[in-house]
Amino acid sequence: MKLGVLALGLALSALAVPVSAHHSWTAEYDAKKPIKVSGTVSKVEWTNPHTHFYVDVTDASGKVTTWNFEMASTPALERGGWSRKTLPVGTQVTVEGFAGRNVVERAIVTAFRGPDxxxxxxxxxxx
Structure with a gap:
């Protein structure tokens, strides 16, 4: 009996880890803070669970701010036609999304346009 209870406990705890690992994007990003920036890609992190790319944005005074943009997983991007080569460093882009709740220069991407x-x-x- 004790062995059965132990096995059940282990099985249930193993199920809890994958469930708790996923989070809602609204926990980190604020849908009431839409942003749109144009700049130059300075870094790409082609990783799971989410791909990140960084864009250097220069304001009117010449100050450069680096934005960290989060997108879906690499498999989801690949299904949509993306690859590691889609977004090389130095590419001029315009990105729309929602700013981070805690870090303003971090955003989730909702629209993305290349230099053309x-x-x-x-x-x-x-x-």
Whole structure:
């Protein structure tokens, strides 16, 4: 009997880890803070669970601010036609999204355009 209870406890605890690992994007980003920036890609992190890319944005006074943008997983991006080579460092981009709740220069991507104005597919993250 004790062995059965122990096995059940282990099985239930193993299920809890994957469930708690996923989070809503609204926990980190604020849908009431839409942003749109244009700048130069300075870094790309093609990783799971979410891909990040960084854009250097220069304001009117010449000050450069680096934004950290989060997108979906690499498999989701690949299904939408992206690859590691889609976004090389130095590319001019325009990005729209929602700013971070705690870090203003961090955002989740909702729209993405390349230097020619072409809009790229942006997979939706879970809500």
């Amino acid at each position: 104005g072409k809009e790229f597919f942006v997979p939706k993250l879970g809500n």
